[in-house]
Every structure is written in C-alpha cells, then in structure tokens.
Amino acid sequence: MQLSLLGGEPITDHWSFISPESPKSPKVSNKDWVSNEIDEFILSKLEDKGLMPAKIASPSQLIRRIYYDLIGLPPEPDVVKKFIEEYSLDSYKKIIDDLLNSPRYGERWGRHWLDVARYGDSNGGDENHAYPHAWRYRNYVIDAFNKDLPFNEFIKQQIAGDLINGDPKDRTRNLTATGFLAIGTKILAEKDSVKKRADIVDEQIDTISRSLMGISVSCARCHDHKFDPIPTADYYALAGIFHSTLIQDQVVDKPQFINAIAKKKSQIKGIEKRIEVLDKQFKKLTEPELNIQLEAEKFSRGNVKIIKAGNDSEVTYISDPGSQDNFAEYKINILKSGTYSLEFRYAAKSARPGSLIVNDNRNKVLPIMDQVTGGWSAKYQQWSQEAYVYLEMGNHIIRIESKPLMSHLDKMRISLVTDLEESRKLRREIKNLTQKLDKLKSEEENTYKVMSVKDGEVADSNINVRGDPHSKGSIVKRGFLTKIKPSKSLSCNDSSSGRLELANWITQPDHPLTARVIVNRIWYWHFGKGIVSTIDDFGTTGTVPSHPSLLDFLARNFVDNGWSIKELHRLIMFSNTYRMGTNNLDPFALNKDPDNLLYSRRDIRRLEAESFRDSVLMVSGNLNSSSPTGPLFVKSQDPSPADLLKNRQSYEGFFFRSVYLPVIRSHGYDLLALLGFPNATTTVGQRSQTTVPTQALMMMNNPFIIDQAKSLALRFSNIRDLYMALFARHPNDNEAQWIQGFLQNNTKINGEKKAWESLCHTLLISNEFIHVW
C-alpha cells in the first residue's frame, strides 16, 4: 500500500493505477541489433535468459506482413517483385509511409477501433431494431484514423463532441463522434422504464471504462468492486453524468446536407403537386355530391382503440389495442347504384394488411391498407385509393378487419366513379408517384441525421441499493473515479452533464491508464498479443505486463508525440523486434521461451475475418475499393427465413471492403462470424480465434468462396503467378511437384478447367493464405 499525496487516504499500489514514469534504457550487449528503444527493452530480457533474437524475416515475408498489418490486404505482385529486388531499410520505411497514407489504412485500423467501440447497426438484445444512422460513426472512425487525429482529441470527440466549443464547421464531425455513446446494445422492450434507462447508462459506463481505461467499473453498480479500488459511489458519480445525457438521432447542419435537403424537398414538392393535379382529375371522374367521407373513429360497431395523435395534430385515428381480431363497421346510405371508389387515409411503418367486407358478404373480401407510408405518426398519414366496389342504392354496412394488428386509420372516402377505365389508370399513376414520394421522404429523414448524444436535464444520481434502480440511496455528486488520480483534479459543474470534464479527465497526459491501454492495444494489433495480455483488463484481476518498462516507455513516448497513432506505428514497425522472422534457429529459444513471451521470434498470425474476405475478393479481381455511404441494406428485426436469404444475397453481392458491411447484432454475415468477427455486444479488445469444423465446412463448400476461386482461376494461368499473387513468393520444387500431381489427378475426373479452379480454391483456403508469417 502507498499513501496518496493528495488526500492521505490509502490506495492500492497496483502498477496500472500509478502514472507511468520515463523508464531508463536497459543495458544490452548486442548493440548492433538495436534499431530503436523498443529493441533495447526486448533484447535486454532476451539476453538475461541467454537467448538470441530470430533472424530478420525475408523481404517476401516482410512485405506481406506490413501490408496485412497496415491495410489488411495482400501486396500486388508488382509491388512484391519491386520490393524484393530493391530491398533496403529505406525502401522498407518508404512502403510503410506509403501504406500509412493510403485510405485503405483507415479501413483497417478504424475497424480495429470499431471492435473496441462495439460498433453495430442494430440494437441487438431483444428486438434488434436497425440503427439507420450508425454508419456515419463508422465512417467518422475510418476518417479519424486516416487523418491521424490525435488520440486524446479522438476520445474527447467521442465522449463530448457535442459540448466542444470549436470551429462551427467541425460541429457535424464532433456530433457524429458521439455515436460512440449511442450505438451500444439496448434492451428496448424492457417494460420497466427506470431499469431500461439504468441499463443504458450501465452499458455506456462499461464501454468507457473498459475501452479507454481497461478497467471494469460495472461491478460497482451493485456493490463496491471486490478487487479494484472502485467504490459504488464512484459508479453513481459516473452514472449521474450519463443520466444527464440523452441519446438522440440529431439533424446536423453540414452545408452539403442542407443542399441535399433542399433538393429532396423540391423533388418532394414537385411530386406532391403532381399528385394533387392527378387527384383533382381523379375526383372529376366521380360525382362529388354523392361522395361520402367518414371519420374512422366514428364507427357504429367495433373493438378498435381510438387514439388522438399528439397535441399539435388534428388527427384522430383508430388502431388495434394489442394483437387481436380488429374490426370496425360503418353504416352508409348510397343514393345511386354504381361502382364506387374507396380511398383510405392511414399511416403505417410496416405493412399491416387488412380487408374490407360489404354487408357481411364473406365471399368477396377485398384486400386493403397494405401500404407502408414511412412511419406511424400523424405526419405519415396518406390518402390511398385501395378498391372499387359496386354498391346498390340503399343502406350498406362497410366492415374493416385487420388482424392481428391494424394500420393507423384516419379517414375513408367513398365516391361514385363515372369512368372506371380512366379512374383505374389514374389510380395506378398516383400509386407509383406515392411510392416514389415515400422513398424520398424516408431518404429525407435519413440523409442528415447522426446517432449522437446531447445534454438532458442535469442532475446528480442516487445510489441504487444493490443495483436496483427502484431502491434509491443517497445522492452522489457527478464525478470520476476517485482512486485513480491524474495530476489535475477536475470537477463537474451544474450547467452541463460533465461529459466534457470526464473526457478532459481521461485524456490528461499523466492519466495512469489511458495511454497505456491504447499503446497496448496497438501493440496487440501488431503482434497478436499485448504487453499486458488481458487487453481490456488492466485492473488487479488482469495480468501484469510482460515488459513493464517497455509499456511505460511507449505510453510516455505516445503522449510526447502528440498522441499520434501513426508515429507509434513507425516506432514499432521500424524496430527489429517487429521485423524478426517466425523461425528461431536457436534450439534453446523454443525450450526457454515456449510461449514466445520474450519475443525471441515472430508469432504466426491468422488473418482476421475481414482481411480474409477482402483478400479473397482482391486476388480474385472483384474487390471494389471505393468507400460506400448510406445506411444498412439488410433486415435486422424479426427476419424470416426468406429475409435471411435476402440478407445473404445482399452480403454476397457486396464487393466493397468488409468494414462497410452492416453489423447486424445476432444476425451477422456468417462468413465473418465463423471466422471470429465479434457480435458487437461489448468492447472486444481481443478476438476469439477458433479452428472448428464448421469453419472448415464453410471454407470447403461456401459457394461465395468457390465463385471467387473461379474468378481467380481466370486471372492467372500458371502456378508461379498464382503463388506470387497469393503468397508473395514463388513455389519451391516440391510444392510445384505436389501441385502438378494434384492437377493431373483432378484433370482425370473433371477436365483441365475445373482442375485449375479446384487448385485456386484449395490455395485460397490453405494455411499459407490465411496466415501471415
């Protein structure tokens, strides 16, 4: 235990809660091997054990390694050839610089952050509603990595972008960044609204504490943390900040959006005018004095619910009170026999088809109200001509049924048609235009909204006794973790939620956790293991660093370099530690360092799901390397098997990089999910890597992969070129021989073309293609 200088109260002396100091350079004997400080820290430990580092990897291995590491794609054969021919340290460094400047870099490293940010395009949990605006946050992250946005700024924008008093032209970007707080999983069907709110706040606290500080604060929701110095009061100090924050889809005022809005608005106006004209023509085909207009709520019999839409609306409509057999009946008096047109005004976000029955004639049931108008609220109320019916002079009962649920029906109009043929023609035209209008309106909604947060009513939070939100204890002032102490103490004020202060607190240069956690993550993404192996847990239950001084050096260096991630890449990748080969010829190395904890060699790494898919598309010549924008295009909520099939077709027809695929929680693209792509429920610092037979089955039999193999087969006609494109090398004699044998045997069964395709398929699923040495 040690005493805090500030308050004199005891705090734990756990290493990660004390700010890193600049460590002294360790002594090494083999100075020639050292390229930069990283090598000193690594080599000194190796020398302590009497071990030698592995030889530097071959140029062929290096070029493949740095391509996959930085952009997640294989190098083109031309690049490989040139690199091998002109190999030098300078050309190595130059390629790294080029790759860091490539837009592909942000797609690769932005995706790493999206794992940490548990990025998803649907709410997951129970209902799995789509998050139509989440993709803007995703693109923001990619852009931030490409621009090497200093990491402290990156954190500030994500936690408090809406509160930053910056250049107004940055407002859209800053607001988009706060999507970080909004995109988590939520149990939307939770009926207990107090608990629901507390769960959302809990999710935000969990994400921030684990993603940015590598500690788990959520245990303190119910009791003082058992292991880490996090009292329950600290949890509710943070909870107060997020209870004072609202999640909202907000409209942003970026000029290009304003132009887009104006354009859409004028299109919408144009179509609405046209519909108005057609509507008038349509009415001319009826006898106005015989028209009957009915208010839906004035039914003579029925079991439906009458609902008045919001205060500022005149609309009163009917709908179901829960799932049941809904019906409403209307008595009408027809003065003249003839064909009548039936029009309905209703709103529906999803189709709730109903039927119309006249005078209880069940032999003639007319389908009605099967349109989708864009939403449930009053502004989506729309007229729609839905049926023609012949009515004799006299009294009739019009019955509307809709089960189990009913659209929001406002009015009906029944009018005598004078020219049926012309009327039908107009009806078709109006219907087409209406559909166009709906599409435009929903686009209008979606074009310029971002998933984001803003301050709500600012208030401190009560402690929830044993985590039960209904059982309120004493009030805790909003604040941060009291036992983790960067040098400046900050506090929340009464005029805002405190998110900006929280962001400033987390990003203090000497915060004991923030810089260490991110440099460890970046190390992990380069080496496949962290200096602290429990990537998301730096608390007392986590592991201790294998190289504590190295970790502290990296953290200090990172902050001193303006929190630049690209500079950190250079530092790491220019080291000889990074450049080692995977084989260490020293026989002691395997015995003394079986798990390679000392970095006596390079670990072999499996491609992540996205790199595998992107590489398959690229070598097959099918990768579209532009960056798509727009919301997701697959169904997340209550998908039927038919919907899932459509989703699959959407995934398989999508030739952009995998980072742009929608992340539907619980219904992800199985190709990615089978290869360890996370389900995006919580911060994922470390992906799971498995070798299950279902993966192998997918590799062997997935038509998508087989199709790509066929494309690949068309691009290359000899084994040497194929090897260069896939493995950045030529085959050796034995390999060439095995492959010749394979082709001969296969040709006997399938002929030459299929044998070649089968070889391409085999190489795409081979160990060498899916691993990086």
Added chain:
Amino acid sequence: MSLFMSGSQDINKISRRSLLNKMCVGFGGLAFNSLISNAFSKADHYRFPNVRARAKRIIFLFMHGGPSHVDLFDYKPELYSHNGKALPFAERKVQFADRGNIFAPPWSFRQVGDCGHWMSELWKHLPEVADDLCILNSLCETNVSHGGACMKLHTGDEALLRPSMGSWISYGLGSENKNLPSFVTICPTSLHGGVNNFGSAFLPARHQGVPLGAPGYPNTSGKDAKFHYMKNLSSGGVEQRLQIDLLRKLNQESEIKNDLLDARINSFELAFRMQMAAPEVTDLSQESKLTRELYGMDGSETDNFARQCLLARRLAEKGVRFIQVSHANSLPFNNEQWDQHSHLEKGHSINVQQIDKPITGLIKDLKARGLLEDTLVLWGGEFGRTPTAQKGNNAIGRDHHPDGFTMWMAGGGVRPGFKYGSTDEFGYHAVEDRMTIHDLHATILHLMGIDHTDLTYNHNGRDFRLTDVHGNIAQNIIS
C-alpha cells in the same frame, strides 16, 4: 483458484502435454482451443462429471411464447369458482399489459396415470406417459418480457451476453461423437435473444450450438432442418479428398512448422467426416413407418414438430450432448407460438395438438430404445400466463406471467410420476419449493453430473458460472 477453467488453465489438463511443449506460437489459450477442437473424443481432458451423472445428454423441448400453466398442468379449482372476479390480492409492480379479472380455463382437468398427475383435457396423448413425467409447478422469478425471459432461461442472464446452458454443458462434458458437434439446436427462433440463446459468449466458440435449420421467425420448418455448408455444389468427395490431401502436403512442405497450422488441417478432416455423418443423422427416411407414425410424422398438424423430435432422438442416439427442439412458429391470429394474449382457447388447442403426439412418441421411443434412463427430457417455455384475462381483448387471452409457472422433466434420473412445488390457490405465485431459473440450471447440471459451482470460466478477471452466484439443487426430484 484451482477451480478455474480459463483458456490458459485448460492447458494443464491436456494429457498430451508434450504437444504443447513443441508449440512455437504464443497464442496461449487460443492455440490450445484450436488444438482440442480436434480432440472431440471425451474424457482425456474434461474433468466432469464430478458428481454422480444420472443423465448423459439432454433434450430440451422449448415452447416459445409462454405456455399457460393453469390451462395445461397446474389445476386450480378456485379459478372456476372465481371466474370473472377480481384477484383477491395486488398484482406485481411490473407487468406487461392491463390485467382483467380471473378467467377460468376453458378446459376441464383430470388426473392421469397411476401417479395421478393433473392434466387438462387438451392433452390426448401425453397421459399415456404421465408416469414418466416429473412435473415442476413452481418455476418463478423470471423476466416479464419475452426477450429477457428467453435469455434468462437459455443463458441465466436476462440482458447481458452469457454462454448458453448447452454451451456450458458442452464445455463441461465434451462430445461423445467425433463426427458431430456436441450441442445442436433444431429450428431455433431468431427472436428474443436469437442466436445468443445458443451462443457460447466468452466460452471457446466450439461449444456454441450448431443450428440445424437457420434461426428465423417463424422458425425454419422441420423439413428444412439441415446443417450448413454440408455439400459442395460443384465438386464431389473425390475432389475434396484431393484438396484436403494437397492442403496437408503444402502445410507439411512449408518451412513454418506449427501445431496450430496442423490443427487447422485436422479440422478439414473432421469437416470432411461430418459431411458423411451429419446428412445420415438428419435423414428421417431411414426410420420405419411405425416410428414415423408414432411421432405423428404424417399427420398435417403434427408433422413439423414430429420431425424435430425425431431428429432429436437420432442426434441423442449418436452421442450429441445437448439437443434443443423449438416449438417457435407463429399463429395467424397471434404473435409467437404460445403467446396467447388473445384467442387462448383457439391458440392453445392448436399448440397442444401440434406437440402432444410428437412428444409422447419421443418419450415412448426413447424408453423403448433404453435411452430414456440416461437422457433428460425437459419441457417448458420462458414463462407462464396469468390466471387473469388480459384487458381489452375480445377473444380472451392471458398475459405474460413470470412468477409461478410449470415445466416438466422426464428420464435422466428424475423421479418419475412426481410433482414438485406448487403455486397459490389461484396459480399466481409459486409458494412451495419455489424454483428459480438458476435453481433449474443447477438441478440440470447436477443431473448431468456437474456441480454447478465448479463449472466456471475465467473471463475479464472474473469466474463466471451458468448460475452466477445463485442456484439450489432441487434434491427432491432426483430419483
């Protein structure tokens, strides 16, 4: 600490320690996971059972939507005499919809079997196996909405992502068949937790349930229950053999030597074997006419569920540990299968009709084959339904009811013909031998030979259990 079974702790338990000494990769636990996925044989590293195992496998018949205990198994005469009257006590604070008055079951009850279990007249076939059932009348304390309750039933937690019961059992006991996965879920629903309900969360991914039929709503029909990617549409077994042989040779030829890479090649071998074994298991045409009729495979209403039950028996026979069958379709006048907020009479009649014969057939068939004694059959939904009617519905139905409902078990070492626990006189609260979902899980694990407090996994610095920090074993139901 010795009870940990985290990835890295696992390593110490592998018998082939020499293998690991040769490993030149640093993935630690990850590499290990990949390695033992090839060792599908049991015993050499799994340390359970650690208490006497009564059951070797489990078939869970999941009734999605919430079957009404008071209309099916929990006979309450007071409901008939108080029909239309208000409940004489206050209802729970959190509820789903406005509640109406007491609503008497539209069916009468009778005692069946030698044991005298109460069943409503809806059940036409199940009484034939009544003496094999152990009815649990006191399930309680689950979530009030489908999502929370389904996740709680399947994973022990109503909101957070936790490993499912089947993946815990697979993790504890492994598989008995090297050609098949250890946890198979037949025609799962995509609703209310969806794949999380058979996911492995932080447990190694090989323990996740393998769906037989894509998860969906309505769920995939029994006719379409298949494993994925079992067939190559453009090449046959001979070509695949050539491919796998080439993969192996190229791997051996590589200058990089690594057990992780070898493990991946072996997974192709297992996949290749699964292609042979799995379609055979799912081929119901191999069953005799008599068996198919026993399950009701040729009747229109029962056909779908009969196929699922028959698949379950075939998988059980082949040594799959955890098999789930889902009655999780939708009804045209209602939402989820058993979710009769309205049309209780119509809905429950159809539902019972669909499953009555198939389930009875399954139990008879298991018994005839000598499988029932070490196969635990569990029947139940995520909650029950209120003894009161739901307000605002013309066609009367019942609301969700989380604190007093019925499940039953058969086989696998449970006391046959036994009734456990009870609800109050209105079937509202469980009062005697209250059994939470954690208690249910603890009991199931116990029957499978696992002490639920020992089955732990270290994740993010904490030891997790299926039963969290709860769970009492219902000792009375064990024979």
